[in-house]
Amino acid sequence: MIFDIVLEGGSIITMDDKNRILSQSCIAIKDGKIQAIFPIGSSSYEAKQKIDTRNCFIIPGLINMHSHLPMTYFRGLADDLPLNTWLQKYIWPLEAKLIKPQLVYDATLHGASEMIKNGISTTNDMYFCMNSIADACSQVGLRVFISEALIDNESPKEYRDNTIGRRITQLKEEYKDNPLIDFTLAPHSIYACSAQTLKTCAKIAKDNNILIHTHLSEIREEVENCLKIHKLKPVEYLKELGLLEVRGIFAHGIWIEEEEMELLAEKGLSSIAICTESNLKLSSGFAPIKKYQEKGINLCLGTDGVASNNNLDLLTEMSVTAKLHKALNNDPTMLPAQEAFAFVTINAAKALGKEKELGSLETGKIADIAVVSLQELENSPVYNPYSLLVYAINSHSIRDMIIQGKIVMQNRQLCNVNEQQILDKAAEYKEMILQATEK
Numbered sequence: 001m002i003f004d005i006v007l008e009g010g011s012i013i014t015m016d017d018k019n020r021i022l023s024q025s026c027i028a029i030k031d032g033k034i035q036a037i038f039p040i041g042s043s044s045y046e047a048k049q050k051i052d053t054r055n056c057f058i059i060p061g062l063i064n065m066h067s068h069l070p071m072t073y074f075r076g077l078a079d080d081l082p083l084n085t086w087l088q089k090y091i092w093p094l095e096a097k098l099i100k101p102q103l104v105y106d107a108t109l110h111g112a113s114e115m116i117k118n119g120i121s122t123t124n125d126m127y128f129c130m131n132s133i134a135d136a137c138s139q140v141g142l143r144v145f146i147s148e149a150l151i152d153n154e155s156p157k158e159y160r161d162n163t164i165g166r167r168i169t170q171l172k173e174e175y176k177d178n179p180l181i182d183f184t185l186a187p188h189s190i191y192a193c194s195a196q197t198l199k200t201c202a203k204i205a206k207d208n209n210i211l212i213h214t215h216l217s218e219i220r221e222e223v224e225n226c227l228k229i230h231k232l233k234p235v236e237y238l239k240e241l242g243l244l245e246v247r248g249i250f251a252h253g254i255w256i257e258e259e260e261m262e263l264l265a266e267k268g269l270s271s272i273a274i275c276t277e278s279n280l281k282l283s284s285g286f287a288p289i290k291k292y293q294e295k296g297i298n299l300c301l302g303t304d305g306v307a308s309n310n311n312l313d314l315l316t317e318m319s320v321t322a323k324l325h326k327a328l329n330n331d332p333t334m335l336p337a338q339e340a341f342a343f344v345t346i347n348a349a350k351a352l353g354k355e356k357e358l359g360s361l362e363t364g365k366i367a368d369i370a371v372v373s374l375q376e377l378e379n380s381p382v383y384n385p386y387s388l389l390v391y392a393i394n395s396h397s398i399r400d401m402i403i404q405g406k407i408v409m410q411n412r413q414l415c416n417v418n419e420q421q422i423l424d425k426a427a428e429y430k431e432m433i434l435q436a437t438e439k
């Protein structure tokens, strides 16, 4: 067999079930998949392209479990505000004026490029104009799970009734030959959707084996309102509507009580996408990671959108999350580096129901790989690879990115887009966006 690419040498941080680290090893890739992993010099082979990865870590591409890619153009527009003011006074009025397919495409091209430069190979995104997001991610080469946020007062009627499912099925059909693109269902939140919309989403998700992606218990007020209106805690309400019967990714999950965690744990289908930096900046609170872990709930990390984070960097997200929860629990052994690294790799793949394909480096899995250069002062010396990955490196050490077996960044140069053009486009939009904030 002639391989497409062979990464030659380096330490492979597999994240497999034995957490093996294979030093001085090679990864052979063909047809988008990892075909073989073997020690350097142990066999001869032919390859269309050989890449020297000595003095590198080879890690699974990182998986971002909650993002809003098109919000990349809103970076720094409305900072230092609480969630309700931020959304209602600034973001929603701006979106009402600006959100059109072309802007969504251009902003997504920017955000998707930024993600790749930060070592992210997959993102679980929620916004509007799904075709634009799919086309932009496809252009950059980023894997994406896309959903259109369903908001009852604003979404076109077709999204509110039984045709929600038809739209997702059509999109799945339209992109069926594109291995980078998949779709999920996203009722925005309990407070933005009626019981009927939430129930319909649960039924469609169950009948068609589609993931649910929603915001849950992000701020205290949201929980109080749910209790007031529905006489149930948020997770109890979701259970009543059937949303715990399907695979669900719940973003934030800050104000969740222990009885609710037990409900989430019952079927083992629910995962929490923790968005530490966005939550810190909006001062929404902290997800109770220790309690979630005690209840056996799968945890992963999301950047959230650039308008609240204000970056798309899962490496810092991991580092901040691990350090914050050590401090909050007064326990430096809390969330050790290896566990934090699982949040952005294998746990995230499990949350997506894709643990057989993504999240670790093993023969037969999809070749979504980040190559980390160790030839940097801040990356030396290395005693423990997980420690380096979680506490020390920054994204400038991400040297190459391979997604679906294709090189999308080499020596920090994006292969499928022109970075200067992306910067110029953002500068053009800035004028228009500033005007929209003034009117």
Ligand SMILES: CSC[C@H]1O[C@@H](n2cnc3c(O)ncnc32)[C@H](O)[C@@H]1O
Residues within 6 Å of the ligand: 068, 087, 091, 092, 095, 126, 127, 128, 149, 188, 215, 218, 304, 305, 308
């Ligand atoms: C998520 S896309 C749909 C809708 O949600 C808004 N949004 C962005 N970030 C958050 C957040 O953290 N909580 C709630 N809603 C959010 C976004 O502006 C879009 O209008």
Ligand SMILES: [Zn+2]
Residues within 6 Å of the ligand: 066, 067, 068, 215, 251, 304, 305
């Ligand atoms: Zn969000």
